[in-house]
Amino acid sequence: MQTFSTKLRIIVFITAFATSLCSSAASFGDYFQSKPEIDSTIADRVTHYYSEDVQLSISQQQLELLKLESQLRSIESTHTEQAIYWFIRGLNDRNLAAHYTHTNEQKTAKKHIENKNNAYKKALNLARNNPQKLNAAMYSTMKHGLPEDLKIEATQFELAQGGNIDNDSAYWYLHWSNIDQLKKAGRHEEADKAFESMQKAMQENNADMSVYAELNRQVEKQTLKRTDKNAATPVQKYDTEENKLIGKEVIMPALLIIALLSLLLLTIYELFIKPKKNKHKPN
Amino acid sequence: MTDKCFLNKAIKILGHTCLYYVAIYTQFCNAEILSNDLSVISSADPQSNAVQSFIIIPKEKFIQQSIKKQTKRQIISQQTPFVIEYNKPLNDTETLEWRVKVSNKQYGTIAALSKFPGRGKLLKSGFLWQSDYLNKSVKNRQRLVFRPKPFSHQPKIYKKGRGAAGKRRNYGGGTMHVNKERYNPKLSYTINLNILKSGSIISSHKAILKMDKKDMIRQEYINHYNIRRYGKGDNGNIPIPTRQEISTIPIKPSELKGNPLTESKYQLIIDDGMLDLANKINNAYMTHSKKLKASKAFYDLDSKKIFVPNSSLWISSGWRNPERNEWYSNAVNGIHQRGGAIDFIIMAPSNSRDSAIAYWVLWQALEEKKAYINAYWQLEKNGRPMTTQEFKQDIEPKNGIPDAFDKADHLHANIQY
Numbered sequence: 194m195q196t197f198s199t200k201l202r203i204i205v206f207i208t209a210f211a212t213s214l215c216s217s218a219a220s221f222g223d224y225f226q227s228k229p230e231i232d233s234t235i236a237d238r239v240t241h242y243y244s245e246d247v248q249l250s251i252s253q254q255q256l257e258l259l260k261l262e263s264q265l266r267s268i269e270s271t272h273t274e275q276a277i278y279w280f281i282r283g284l285n286d287r288n289l290a291a292h293y294t295h296t297n298e299q300k301t302a303k304k305h306i307e308n309k310n311n312a313y314k315k316a317l318n319l320a321r322n323n324p325q326k327l328n329a330a331m332y333s334t335m336k337h338g339l340p341e342d343l344k345i346e347a348t349q350f351e352l353a354q355g356g357n358i359d360n361d362s363a364y365w366y367l368h369w370s371n372i373d374q375l376k377k378a379g380r381h382e383e384a385d386k387a388f389e390s391m392q393k394a395m396q397e398n399n400a401d402m403s404v405y406a407e408l409n410r411q412v413e414k415q416t417l418k419r420t421d422k423n424a425a426t427p428v429q430k431y432d433t434e435e436n437k438l439i440g441k442e443v444i445m446p447a448l449l450i451i452a453l454l455s456l457l458l459l460t461i462y463e464l465f466i467k468p469k470k471n472k473h474k475p476n
Numbered sequence: 477m478t479d480k481c482f483l484n485k486a487i488k489i490l491g492h493t494c495l496y497y498v499a500i501y502t503q504f505c506n507a508e509i510l511s512n513d514l515s516v517i518s519s520a521d522p523q524s525n526a527v528q529s530f531i532i533i534p535k536e537k538f539i540q541q542s543i544k545k546q547t548k549r550q551i552i553s554q555q556t557p558f559v560i561e562y563n564k565p566l567n568d569t570e571t572l573e574w575r576v577k578v579s580n581k582q583y584g585t586i587a588a589l590s591k592f593p594g595r596g597k598l599l600k601s602g603f604l605w606q607s608d609y610l611n612k613s614v615k616n617r618q619r620l621v622f623r624p625k626p627f628s629h630q631p632k633i634y635k636k637g638r639g640a641a642g643k644r645r646n647y648g649g650g651t652m653h654v655n656k657e658r659y660n661p662k663l664s665y666t667i668n669l670n671i672l673k674s675g676s677i678i679s680s681h682k683a684i685l686k687m688d689k690k691d692m693i694r695q696e697y698i699n700h701y702n703i704r705r706y707g708k709g710d711n712g713n714i715p716i717p718t719r720q721e722i723s724t725i726p727i728k729p730s731e732l733k734g735n736p737l738t739e740s741k742y743q744l745i746i747d748d749g750m751l752d753l754a755n756k757i758n759n760a761y762m763t764h765s766k767k768l769k770a771s772k773a774f775y776d777l778d779s780k781k782i783f784v785p786n787s788s789l790w791i792s793s794g795w796r797n798p799e800r801n802e803w804y805s806n807a808v809n810g811i812h813q814r815g816g817a818i819d820f821i822i823m824a825p826s827n828s829r830d831s832a833i834a835y836w837v838l839w840q841a842l843e844e845k846k847a848y849i850n851a852y853w854q855l856e857k858n859g860r861p862m863t864t865q866e867f868k869q870d871i872e873p874k875n876g877i878p879d880a881f882d883k884a885d886h887l888h889a890n891i892q893y
Contacts, residue, residue: 223806224858224860244860244863245860245863246863246864246865287871287872290871291865291866291869291871294869294870294871295865295868295869302871306871306874330858333857333858334858336827337827337872337873337879337882337883338871338872338873338874357858360792360793360804360819360886361735361739361792362734362735362790362792362793362821363792363821363826363885363886366821366825366826367826369824369825369826370825370826370827370828372825373825373828374825374828404734404735404736407733408790408823411823
């Protein structure tokens with residue numbers, strides 16, 4: 194009787210577990226608009242964790258993520274040359290990092306972030322000669338948290354595929370992002386070329402310039418001019434807005450204090466030191 | 477002097493005549509009844525305020541009408557047939573000949589409901605239905621009743637990104653845009669009536685029925701009703717708007733930057749609170765942003781001070797006609813089609829630090845003014861809402877800002893239906 198009850202519990206648990214996973218609306222194919230090229234159930238489960246609020250307990254989540262990690266490792270040797278495989282592997286490491294961040298296990302989280310970045314690097318390396326191996330949705334997912342040069346590369350591959358979002362505005366903002374990143378990395382010539390190609394693309398796409406003129410001005414003003422000034426000082430390449438505010442909040446008060454101190458010293462000199470000096474002077 | 481007076485009078489008469497014709501044309505632009513002896517009933521539904529209106533509802537299909545939140549829902553089915561009537565009494569010796577010419581042969585067959593003997597011919601210019609000569613023995617020969625034969629609409633599957641030629645794909649759908657595949661019809665019918673006596677035509681009468689922009693918009697909704705995108709997922713169930721629900725585009729206040737309230741080419745809009753919502757969100761954001769700048773007390777997750785950027789909000793999407801929605805979004809029932817949703821982008825390079833901070837400020841502003849805004853909103857990335865975890869974690873990148881704001885590509889907000 195006890196055995197039956199245990200079996201029943203296991204069945205109920207598995208059913209609940211499977212139901213919670215199957216309720217996932219977004220499969221890998223739906224979300225990334227591409228075939229996973231590996232066991233699709235693994236890819237779907239990784240995508241589910243990435244894109245939706247998972248309704249499992251913490252321990253169930255960990256169990257599932259580690260199981261996925263082990264399954265992915267077990268097929269590594271047969272998929273080692275596939276960019277998509279490394280993309281999915283990186284995505285699972287991201288999920289693990291998120292999980293361990295949640296459970297406050299920072300060291301393990303850090304390890305998985307490193308694993309994620311390494312997997313994404315491999316995916317980018319494998320796709321470099323043929324960027325079509327991955328699509329814009331994947332590049333868009335990968336770029337967050339990658340080192341600057343790889344982030345630029347992922348953004349450029351995303352752009353080359355027409356952007357992930359078909360919203361026109363978002364596409365032009367992605368161009369701006371590319372230019373901005375290039376400038377911040379000190380790659381000014383490439384940034385200038387990227388700006389030219391943005392304008393060319395705007396013309397080709399018949400973008401309504403009455404709408405986008407201001408955006409164009411902003412790109413020119415905030416990105417090109419700003420970063421040219423900062424070109425010689427790479428330390429300041431992050432956020433001019435912050436620099437401006439630092440100027441306002443730190444430098445200005447400091448100058449004011451120096452001026453006040455100078456005034457105070459001058460007054461002390463005039464009131465106390467100068468008369469004394471004059472006293473000792475022979476008439 | 478007399479010459480001048482004559483000239484003035486002539487100009488006045490000419491002006492009045494022009495105005496008269498402009499007024500007549502504007503009033504009857506959908507049904508140009510070019511004969512005083514013809515009357516036309518082409519109303520597609522009882523809600524329609526224009527007798528000229530027509531839409532085509534597939535047979536045995538029942539569609540919900542009235543799209544806005546507050547308007548009462550109705551069910552409409554196959555439309556009232558078109559009725560064209562010759563008003564003058566006829567002599568027994570006179571015969572009639574009716575002709576219906578369809579402008580777009582792709583959709584162009586008609587079902588004549590009048591029991592007249594007739595025949596159809598496919599001419600070069602389109603489909604032509606023609607009655608026989610109708611003598612006095614034919615009952616109700618002065619009234620032609622017909623209905624467009626429903627056609628099957630297959631929604632276009634818009635591919636994203638770049639095409640084979642390496643060029644970024646443009647929005648190609650919607651009747652009002654360049655639409656090579658003609659996924660939406662812009663129908664019109666020319667009705668000719670010849671009155672004959674002893675084999676010779678003694679008078680001719682003409683009326684033209686054509687879809688106007690409102691009809692075309694309504695037809696787009698019908699064509700997308702109950703259809704699954706890519707053959708899977710939810711069925712489309714967005715009701716069709718009444719003609720009154722479609723209006724001219726309101727003026728966008730100058731403080732609202734970005735795209736117009738609609739990018740559709742109809743120069744018409746359905747606004748179910750979208751503009752009001754956009755104003756509220758923009759005001760809340762600007763106020764909160766100013767407040768944070770003044771207080772200088774905005775800290776990241778590592779308790780480091782954050783400086784609020786001067787980035788404005790940018791409208792990226794408002795009302796979408798269904799064809800445009802199909803191109804933009806995977807959501808077949810997306811609220812953008814109802815005029816109740818608005819999308820905002822932060823005016824900064826996407827996924828930059830400025831953009832992430834500004835999304836965070838925006839999020840705080842909305843939470844603070846929840847009751848005032850009274851809407852639903854979510855931050856999205858790649859067409860999905862950010863997860864709860866992404867609002868709490870900071871790993872991609874680790875920079876003191878919750879990942880949801882680093883990753884977000886736009887904010888979607890809609891009134892609550």
